[in-house]
Amino acid sequence: MRLVDMKTFVVLARNRHFGRTAQELNTTQPAISSRLAAIEREMGGRLVNRGDGRFTLTADGERVLRHFEAVLSGIDSLKETLAGADHRSQEPLRLGAIDSVSSTWLPQLIDALHQQFPGLKIELTVDGTKPLVAGMRKGEFDLIFCLHPVLDEGFRSYSACVFQMSWAGSPTLIDPERVYSVRALADLPIISFPKNSPPYQMVAPYFHDEQALASKLTSCNSLFAIINLMIDGFGVGAVPTVTIWRELEMGLLKTLSVTKRFPAMQIIASYQAGLRQDFIAQVVRQAKRSAADYCAGVAPGMVWID
Incomplete structure (x- = not known):
């Protein structure tokens, strides 16, 4: 059994896709199919169920996968020991x-x-x-x-x-002494991550659960850009507190006291x-x-x- 065939089977089992496997191993789909066929011939049975967009390992395939992973891991360990x-x-x-x-x-x-x-x-x-x-x-x-x-x-x-997550904004925009309700927050300009991103999916329910509408919403895909926009007074945002501790110490940003805490990330x-x-x-x-x-x-x- 060639090492390249073992590695091909392990990568194929992870990707569950011949095209992605070929791309990762810098070869062609026919080459991947040929290697799989050679392994199945040598093992004497089918290792993969495929067809109609379905890809699963057979029971024998699962056993072969575990053995191949152990062999490859052992070889990697040996190489690292010998070559440091x-x-x-x-x-x-x-x-x-x-x-x-x-x-x-x-x-x-x-x-x-x-x-x-x-x-x-x-x-x-x-x-x-x-x-x-x-x-x-x-x-x-x-x-x-x-x-x-x-x-x-x-x-x-x-x-x-x-x-920990905190609402924060420029002292030119917010009142650090005020306790903001969700509805009061919704009246402020808010800087958030792009719609349908995981961070945005944390922000949206925060307002929707309180039936508040955050209409002045700006989206951005960079935490660093969001922090800079907050410093410049373009809006408030919910960000990991530890990522703005310097800005908080310098007084460039202030955290908002809120009636409803933002969930941790x-x-x-x-x-x-x-x-x-x-x-x-x-x-x-x-x-x-x-x-x-x-x-x-x-x-x-x-x-x-x-």
């Missing part, structure tokens, strides 16, 4: 994160990984939750931090941290469980330590481990 950091440096670690993570504890994680794995190359993509989840499903990332888990087979997820980490298992497991352990260390170093209640 030089092997890891040849294959970059692909991280994805939303703004609120990249601006808080992610730099600590990257620094810790460079100390743990000298020579490691890290490719960081900062984007929204939907593109990150879609990219993970296509095999573009090894580990992502966003607002939704990747629930497909072949992936693992855990709660990375929880951010949970960050979910998702990672591939099939390939480079030992290495990715070490990265995940370091990610958990970095998040915990960051939580312990900021003001209580701003960000915590669930």
Whole structure:
């Protein structure tokens, strides 16, 4: 059995799509089909049920997948043991994160990984939750931090941290001494993330549940741009408190006292469980330590481990 065939089967089982698998492995769909057929001939039975847009592993396919993952993981571990950091440096670690993570504890994680794995190359993509989840499903990332888990087979997820959320705005726009009701908030210009994005899906029910209409709404896909717009007095926004602590200390922004608290924002980490298992497991352990260390170093209640 060739290693390329084992890897092809593992990637195909994760993607559940011949085209995406071919793209990830830089080959053609006929090549993927040929490799699968060769594996099935060697194993003496069907490993995949497919047809009418359906793709599932047979019971034998599930068993083969577990064995192939173990073999590939063992080979990865052996390579890392023999070649040390030089092997890891040849294959970059692909991280994805939303703004609120990249601006808080992610730099600590990257620094810790460079100390743990000298020579490691890290490719960081900062984007929204939907593109990150879609990219993970296509095999573009090894580990992502966003607002939704990747629930497909072949992936693992855990709660990375929880951010306290606060309504905030420029002191030129709001009255820091006033207690704002939901209806009073709705009368202010509000800066939010784009419609149908996970952050927006947190904002909309906040008003709808109180039958309040936030009519002066501006959407933006960047946390940093939202904060700058808030500073310039264009509107108020609900953002992770820890991401604006400097602006709060400098007096550029003030938090609003509200009658209804905005729900906390949970960050979910998702990672591939099939390939480079030992290495990715070490990265995940370091990610958990970095998040915990960051939580312990900021003001209580701003960000915590669930």
